[in-house]
Amino acid sequence: MGNGVAYTALIVWPLIAIYLYKTRTIQQATLWTIVGGFMFLPVRTAIDFPMIPPLEKNTIPVISALFGCWLVNKHNLRYFSDLRGVKYLVILLITVPFITAALNSDAVYNGGRFLPGISYYDGISTVVNQFLIIMPFFIGRSLFKTYAHQLLMFRFLVAAGLLYSIPMLLEVRLSPQLHVWVYGFFPHSFLQQMRFDGFRPVVFMGHGLLVSFFTAIALISAVTLWESKVKSKKIPASMVSYYLLVILLLCKSLASLLYGAGSFLIIKIIKPNGQHKIAVALVCLAMLYPIMSITKTVPQDTLVNIAVSMDDERAESLIFRFDNENTLLEHGRERFFFGWGGWGRNRVFDENGGEKTVTDGRWIITFGQFGIFGFIAEFGLLAVAVLRAKKASKLLKDRSEQLLLSSHALIVGLIMLDQLPNASLSPWLWLITGILLGRSEEIILSNKRSRI
Numbered sequence: 001m002g003n004g005v006a007y008t009a010l011i012v013w014p015l016i017a018i019y020l021y022k023t024r025t026i027q028q029a030t031l032w033t034i035v036g037g038f039m040f041l042p043v044r045t046a047i048d049f050p051m052i053p054p055l056e057k058n059t060i061p062v063i064s065a066l067f068g069c070w071l072v073n074k075h076n077l078r079y080f081s082d083l084r085g086v087k088y089l090v091i092l093l094i095t096v097p098f099i100t101a102a103l104n105s106d107a108v109y110n111g112g113r114f115l116p117g118i119s120y121y122d123g124i125s126t127v128v129n130q131f132l133i134i135m136p137f138f139i140g141r142s143l144f145k146t147y148a149h150q151l152l153m154f155r156f157l158v159a160a161g162l163l164y165s166i167p168m169l170l171e172v173r174l175s176p177q178l179h180v181w182v183y184g185f186f187p188h189s190f191l192q193q194m195r196f197d198g199f200r201p202v203v204f205m206g207h208g209l210l211v212s213f214f215t216a217i218a219l220i221s222a223v224t225l226w227e228s229k230v231k232s233k234k235i236p237a238s239m240v241s242y243y244l245l246v247i248l249l250l251c252k253s254l255a256s257l258l259y260g261a262g263s264f265l266i267i268k269i270i271k272p273n274g275q276h277k278i279a280v281a282l283v284c285l286a287m288l289y290p291i292m293s294i295t296k297t298v299p300q301d302t303l304v305n306i307a308v309s310m311d312d313e314r315a316e317s318l319i320f321r322f323d324n325e326n327t328l329l330e331h332g333r334e335r336f337f338f339g340w341g342g343w344g345r346n347r348v349f350d351e352n353g354g355e356k357t358v359t360d361g362r363w364i365i366t367f368g369q370f371g372i373f374g375f376i377a378e379f380g381l382l383a384v385a386v387l388r389a390k391k392a393s394k395l396l397k398d399r400s401e402q403l404l405l406s407s408h409a410l411i412v413g414l415i416m417l418d419q420l421p422n423a424s425l426s427p428w429l430w431l432i433t434g435i436l437l438g439r440s441e442e443i444i445l446s447n448k449r450s451r452i
Contacts, residue, residue, distance in 0.1 A: 002045035003184030009041055010055060014064040021068035027149055029073075030065050031156045034136050035428045037061025039164060039214075043179065043187035043206035053129040062135050062427050069139070086384055086437075092377035093134070096338060096370050097126040104341040111349030111356070118341035126342065136427045137381060140434025145442040147401050151230065153435055154221045154404060158240060161218025165247045168201035168211065172250050176202035195252035212253035213424050216260035217411055217432075219244040223267045224407040228400040254314055255421065259414050263407075272399075272406035276390045279406070282413030283383045289420055290367055290375060293329055321421055324357045325364055332368040339371035362419035382416050385409075385437040392443035405443075408436045 013033075020029035037060060046054035053059055083090060101123035108115050144150060167178055176193050179202060180186050193200040193208045200208025222244050226237035241264070248260045266275060292298045300322045307315035331348050332339065340346040346368030348357045359365050367375045389409040396402045412433050418424050 001185070002042045006042035006045040006183040007047065009183075010045065010047060010057075010060055013037060013041060013060050014067065017061070017064035017068050018072055021072035026069065026073045027143055027152055028156070029068055030139060030143060030431070031153065033065045033068060034061045034139075034431050035156070035160060037064070038205065038426060038428045039160065040204050042183040042204065044185075045183065053125065053132055058427055059129075059132045062132050065139060066135065069143075086381070089377050089380045089384065092373060093130065093381070094127055096374045096377055097130070098123040100338045100341045100370055100374070101126075103335065103338050104345065108345065110345065110347070111353060112351045113344075113349045113353040115343055115345050118343065118345070122342060133427055134378075134381070134430050136431035137434035137437075140431045140436075141438035141441070142434075144435040144438045146439075147398075147404065150404050150408065150435065150439045153432070154224055154407075155230075157218050157221040158225060158237075158244075161215060161222070161244055161247075162240065164203065164211075164214070164218075165244070167203045168215070168247060168250070171201040171203060172199060175199045176208070178203050179206075198252065200252050201250070208251065209253055209256070209422055210424055212248065212251035212256035213259070213418060213422075215244065215248045215251055216256040216263075216414070219248055219260040220263045220267070220407060220411055220414075223264050224403060227267050227407075228403040230400065254310070255418070259418070263410055263414070266410065267403075267407055272393060272402040275406035275410050276393050279386050279409040279413035280390055282410075282417045283386045286363070286413075286416035286420060287379060287383055289363060290372065293325065294333065320358075321360055324359070325361060327357050328359060328364050328368055332364070332371070335371060337371045337373055339367065339369045339374055341369060345369075360423065361421055362423040362425050365423055379416065379419070382412060382433055385433045385440065386412050386416075388440040388444070389436055392440040395443055395447045405436075405439065408432075408439070412436050 017029070017033040020032050023029075024032070037057065041057040041060065043057055046056035048054045055063070098120065101118040101120050104118040107117045144153065171178060176186070176190070176199055182204070187206045188202070193202055195208075201211050202208050203211060205211050205214065219241065222237055222241040225232070226241050230237065245260065245264065248257055251257070266278060270278070289298070304315055304318055304322070307318045327348055328346070332346065334340075346365070347355060347359060350356050359368070363375060363379070366378050370377075386409045389405055389412075393402060393405055393409075396405065415425070415429050415433065
C-alpha cells in the first residue's frame with residue numbers, strides 16, 4: 001500500500017483531468033489523462049469501495065477521461081455505433097465472463113489449495129472491470145479521426161518519451177528509487193530490475209519491462225516523424241530518434257530493444273505497404289500462438305538456443321517462461337473454451353498450496369481465465385485495427401499519411417506480439433489501438449463518400 005501522497009495522487013488525478021479538458025482540445029486532454037496516468041500514478045495502490053471495481057492506476061484515468069468527455073466537453077461518445085464486424089467481438093467480450101461463471105460454479109482443489117466457485121456477481125464485476133480497461137479503445141476510435149489527430153498522437157508519444165527520459169536517466173544512475181521516494185514503497189522485485197551490472201529504470205510504471213516498451217513506442221513514433229519529414233520548431237526528429245534509441249539501450253530489455261531498433265530499420269528501409277504486411281504477420285503470429293502452443297509447433301528449443309548464443313541469463317529467463325507457459329497451458333486445456341475464471345483458478349499450485357507457476361504472458365492469463373473464446377474477443381479487437389488499417393492504406397495517396405498509418409499499424413502489431421511473453425496490455429495501449437481503428441475507418445468512410 002502507498003503512503004498519503006499515493007492516495008492523494010489518485011484523488012487529485014480527476015481534477016487534473018477536468019483542468020485539461022477545460023484548457024486543451026479533447027484529443028490532447030484524453031492523451032494526457034490516460035497516458036499521463038500510466039506514467040505518473042502509483043502502482044498497487046487502490047481506493048476500494050464495495051460493488052465497484054477498485055479505483056487505481058488503470059481505472060481512475062479512464063473514468064476521468066469519460067467524465068471529461070461527457071461533463072466538460074459535452075461530447076456524445078458513440079462507443080458502439082457503426083461497429084460492423086467489431087460488434088461481434090464486443091458481444092463476445094460481454095458474454096464470455098457470464099458463460100465462464102456458469103461453467104465454474106463448482107469449488108475445486110488445486111494442489112493443496114481450495115478455490116471457491118465463480119458466481120454471476122463475479123461475472124458482472126469482471127465485465128465492468130474489463131470495459132473500464134478497454135474503454136480507451138472506444139474513446140480513441142470515437143475521438144481521433146483525421147490525419148491531424150493521428151499526427152497529434154505521434155507527437156505526444158515523442159514528447160512523453162522525452163519527458164520521461166529525465167527520471168529514467170536518474171534511475172539508471174541511482175537505481176529505481178522514485179516510486180519509493182514519492183509513494184513510499186517499491187512495487188515489484190528489485191532484483192528483476194538489475195541487469196548487466198546496472199539497473200533498469202522503473203519510475204512510476206511498476207516494472208522495467210513496461211518502461212522499456214513505453215520507450216520503444218516513443219522511439220518508433222520519433223522515427224516515423226523523421227521519415228515522414230514532419231517539421232519541428234525545436235529539436236530535429238533525427239536527433240530525438242537517436243537520443244531515444246540510447247535511452248532504450250539503457251533500459252536493458254532485449255525484447256523492447258529488438259522492437260524499437262527493428263522498427264527503426266523497418267520504417268527507414270521498407271515502404272509503407274511492406275510495413276503493413278509485417279504488422280499483419282505479427283497479428284497472425286499472436287492470434288495463432290495459442291494453437292501453435294497446444295500443438296507444440298512453437299520452436300521453443302530453437303528460440304532457447306538463440307537466446308543461449310546471446311546471453312545465458314536471457315536464456316534462463318526464456319526457459320523459465322516456456323516451462324511456466326506449458327504448465328499453465330496444460331491446466332487451461334481442461335476448460336479450453338471458456339476458461340477457469342478468477343480467484344486464481346487459472347493457476348497451478350503444489351500440494352502445500354504454494355504457486356508452482358508464474359503467469360507472465362497476457363495471452364496465457366486471458367486463455368486460462370476465459371478460454372479460447374475470451375482470447376479471441378480480447379485479441380480480436382487488437383487485430384481488427386491492424387487489418388482495417390491495411391485496407392485503408394490502399395486508399396491513401398499522400399506519403400506522410402501512408403507512413404503514419406503503416407507505422408501505427410506496426411506499433412499495434414508489436415503490442416500484440418508483446419502480449420505473448422509479457423502482460424503489458426493497459427488502457428494507454430488500448431487507446432493507441434482505438435485511434436488506429438478510428439483513423440482507418442474514417443479513411444474508408446471518406447473514400448465511400450467521395451464516390452457518391
